[in-house]
Amino acid sequence: KRVAILISGGGSNMVALARSMTRDHPARPCLVLANDPTAGGLTKAAEMGIPTAAVDHRPFGKDRAAFEAALTEAITPHAPDMLCLAGFMRVLTEGFVSQWQGRMLNIHPSLLPNYRGLHTHARAIEAGDAEAGCTVHEVTPALDDGPILGQARVPILPGDTPGDLAARVLEQEHLLYPAVLRRFAAGDRRPVFLPEPAG
Ligand code: GRF
Numbered sequence: 001k002r003v004a005i006l007i008s009g010g011g012s013n014m015v016a017l018a019r020s021m022t023r024d025h026p027a028r029p030c031l032v033l034a035n036d037p038t039a040g041g042l043t044k045a046a047e048m049g050i051p052t053a054a055v056d057h058r059p060f061g062k063d064r065a066a067f068e069a070a071l072t073e074a075i076t077p078h079a080p081d082m083l084c085l086a087g088f089m090r091v092l093t094e095g096f097v098s099q100w101q102g103r104m105l106n107i108h109p110s111l112l113p114n115y116r117g118l119h120t121h122a123r124a125i126e127a128g129d130a131e132a133g134c135t136v137h138e139v140t141p142a143l144d145d146g147p148i149l150g151q152a153r154v155p156i157l158p159g160d161t162p163g164d165l166a167a168r169v170l171e172q173e174h175l176l177y178p179a180v181l182r183r184f185a186a187g188d189r190r191p192v193f194l195p196e197p198a199g
Contacts, residue, residue, distance in 0.1 A: 001185045002030040004080035006071075006088040011041020012170065013086035013107055013177055018048050020178030027185035031078040033071070035090050051078060057090055068096040084181065085139065094141035104139040105184065107177050109169050111135060111151060116144035121162040121169065132156050132165055134173045136180040136192075150180040150192035 003021070005014045011032070018029045032045035037054035045052045053074040060067035067090075075083075085106040097104065110120035112135040124132045133153040140146035152172035156165060172194060179192045 001027040001081045002079060003027045003082055003084055003181070003185070004031040004033060004075055004078060005029060005045075005084045005086050007032060007034050007039055007041040007086055008036055008089040009039055009041065009087055011039065011044055011087060013173055014041050014084075015044055015048070016174035016178055017084060017086060017181055018045070018050060020182065025182060025185070027082075027181060030080050031075065033074055035067075035071075035088070041087075064091075064093050065095060068093060071096070072099075082185070083139075084177070086177065091143060092139070097139055097141050101140065102138065105136055105149065105177075105180065106139045106144070106146075107134055107136050107173055108144045109134050109166065109173065110144075111153065112137060112144055112148060119162075121165040125156060125160055125162060125165060129156055132169055134169050134176055136177055148191060149184060149189070150176050150194075152176040152194035 005017060007014050014032055021027050021029055029050045031051050033053045034042050035055060035057045037056055042052045042054060055070045055074050057067045082103040083100050111133045115123050121132060131153050133151055135148055136150040137148050138146040154168045154172055176192060176194055183190060
């Protein structure tokens with residue numbers, strides 16, 4: 001399976017995914033694409049020998065369809081079998097999603113269905129939750145809403161700032177996403193839950 005990874009920033013999830021696709025893995029990274037030409041993840045991808053591309057969303061203004069046509073133009077030459085959104089911060093239209101439905105994954109830093117959207121860690125702390133975490137799901141037209149393929153849970157500790165919690169969750173993202181991709185690329189749809197049940 002050829003995997004294109006879409007990023008917007010540092011790409012730490014992209015690095016974790018790329019590193020996980022070793023020779024025994026059913027998938028290979030074929031492209032890292034950013035909506036920001038200055039995204040730090042592009043440099044990391046290039047250092048790993050992965051082809052990169054950038055499609056700056058800003059010149060397209062509100063014309064999401066035109067931006068997505070440019071995305072498709074950048075993606076097509078690399079012939080991916082599936083897409084992984086990894087810290088990708090643009091909302092995709094139903095038109096784009098429908099072309100990739102069933103072959104596009106996303107990681108979201110909350111225990112969906114709780115806390116769709118932004119500022120997930122601050123909201124969980126504010127709500128007094130005991131736990132937080134991250135979710136890998138198939139992308140559907142509704143935001144942060146598709147079938148759940150994996151979740152990782154972490155405790156929220158007294159005194160946690162959103163930054164403290166974000167760091168704790170990010171560590172789990174780097175374990176969860178590769179574990180889900182390995183199963184998904186092999187056609188195994190059993191969900192991954194971390195931490196693994198003891199015993
Ligand atoms: C992080 O907030 C992560 O929780 C979310 O996207 C952001 C950046 O991730 N998935 P990355 O380091 O660019 O992968």
